[in-house]
Amino acid sequence: MSKIKFAVLPGDGIGPEVMEVALNVLEVAADKFGFVCDYERADVGGIAIDRHGKALPDSTLKLCQESDAILFGSIGGPKWESLPAREQPERASLLPLRKAFSLFANIRPGLLYPELQEASPLKPDRIPHGIDIVCIRELTGGLYFGQPKHTETLPDGDVQAIDTMIYRKSEIERITDVAIATAQSRRNSICSVDKANVLETSVLWRKTVTDYLARKAPSIDLSHMYADNAAMQLARDPNQFDVILTENMFGDILSDEMAVICGSLGMLASASLGAGKNSQGLPFGLYEPAGGSAPDIAGKKLANPCAQILSAALMLRFSFGQNEAASAMEEAVQTAVKSGNRTADIAFAGEPVSTRKMGEAVMANLRG
Ligand code: NAD
Numbered sequence: 001m002s003k004i005k006f007a008v009l010p011g012d013g014i015g016p017e018v019m020e021v022a023l024n025v026l027e028v029a030a031d032k033f034g035f036v037c038d039y040e041r042a043d044v045g046g047i048a049i050d051r052h053g054k055a056l057p058d059s060t061l062k063l064c065q066e067s068d069a070i071l072f073g074s075i076g077g078p079k080w081e082s083l084p085a086r087e088q089p090e091r092a093s094l095l096p097l098r099k100a101f102s103l104f105a106n107i108r109p110g111l112l113y114p115e116l117q118e119a120s121p122l123k124p125d126r127i128p129h130g131i132d133i134v135c136i137r138e139l140t141g142g143l144y145f146g147q148p149k150h151t152e153t154l155p156d157g158d159v160q161a162i163d164t165m166i167y168r169k170s171e172i173e174r175i176t177d178v179a180i181a182t183a184q185s186r187r188n189s190i191c192s193v194d195k196a197n198v199l200e201t202s203v204l205w206r207k208t209v210t211d212y213l214a215r216k217a218p219s220i221d222l223s224h225m226y227a228d229n230a231a232m233q234l235a236r237d238p239n240q241f242d243v244i245l246t247e248n249m250f251g252d253i254l255s256d257e258m259a260v261i262c263g264s265l266g267m268l269a270s271a272s273l274g275a276g277k278n279s280q281g282l283p284f285g286l287y288e289p290a291g292g293s294a295p296d297i298a299g300k301k302l303a304n305p306c307a308q309i310l311s312a313a314l315m316l317r318f319s320f321g322q323n324e325a326a327s328a329m330e331e332a333v334q335t336a337v338k339s340g341n342r343t344a345d346i347a348f349a350g351e352p353v354s355t356r357k358m359g360e361a362v363m364a365n366l367r368g
Helices: 015-033 046-052 058-065 089-100 114-119 169-184 200-216 227-236 248-261 306-320 323-338 355-367
Strands: 002-011 035-041 069-074 103-112 131-138 146-153 159-164 189-194 221-226 243-246 269-277 283-289
Touching (some): 002 015, 002 058, 015 035, 015 069, 015 306, 015 355, 046 089, 103 306, 114 323, 169 200, 189 227, 227 248, 243 248, 269 306, 283 306, 306 323
Parallel strands (some): 002 069, 069 283, 131 243
Antiparallel strands (some): 103 131
16 A cells, blocks of 8 residues: 655644644545555644744754655744744744745645635625636745845945845746646646736746747647736636746735635645655645634634645645545535535634534545
């Protein structure tokens, strides 16, 4: 029987609560589809600061290095907010993990089931069949990492800050590859988002994406859009998109807009794929819910575990090639929601269910 080996980093707040549910669902999928889950838990984020003195302990990093994927919960909370910026849970663990594994491709499905239309701030007539799009964001280049990056006092006493936006053709091509694979598994359409009217990096981005698709995947329907227009179009008619492909900062902003129009953060998963291959010959990846540690509801049995379950499904698909099991988990979540099992964040009229009950409904559907 094949084995899937992954590191489990539950983190803080609701992280451990939703992680336990996702692991139970994974075990049911493993039973049904004939594989074995081999995982170990390790501390990350605030809890790691408390127990080990740093947000990403060496033992946690070592476990990740010995695994084929990371299933990540969420980190942070009020207890650690007064720490210096560089010691904050997110900055001191997620960013080093991205760097250690060259996690260059962030895949964020923007999925709103028609049954949850009410959760979206968009008018129902804009999304009669819900929302089903994907944002592919370049995650290790651009303005967030380019050098020089500093603040300086000028000879005249004024103060100036500098960030640098840099992209190489090779970086653009490798993220375009991810968009191509994603589009080919969906509606075969990519909208590349840039600001080629004002940015040099965007001119290179647009030319590289155009040339690369012409060579590698000419049958994909490719369009280009300026980032400001894309922000408007997402709110006006999100389903005009299939796959949005964009650089780091535009992706940061657009994927958060996508999360808002899709209703609850409790339903949205994400995958960050690395440049390297794991022992299965597939991309190493970090899989996590789009939301944070939700300290306002932590410990109250209110957290929606679906984002964590759907993140685990993405892990099965991308890092372990278990496509059938991944799709079955996704369908089990949708069926649970359709049949009225809803945590408080998505229960509009009926009685909300607890985190555990939501998980049980998903597992019952998965068992069939
Ligand atoms: P948040 O995403 O934690 O919460 C925003 C809102 O969404 C809250 O009302 C919360 O209750 C709700 N929510 C989020 N996930 C939910 C779920 N699964 N079920 C039901 N409701 C859910 O954002 P925030 O409040 O701005 O941040 C809280 C902490 O999380 C901060 O310390 C922040 O730095 C951290 N954070 C971590 C990550 C991460 O781990 N990658 C991402 C974002 C924020």
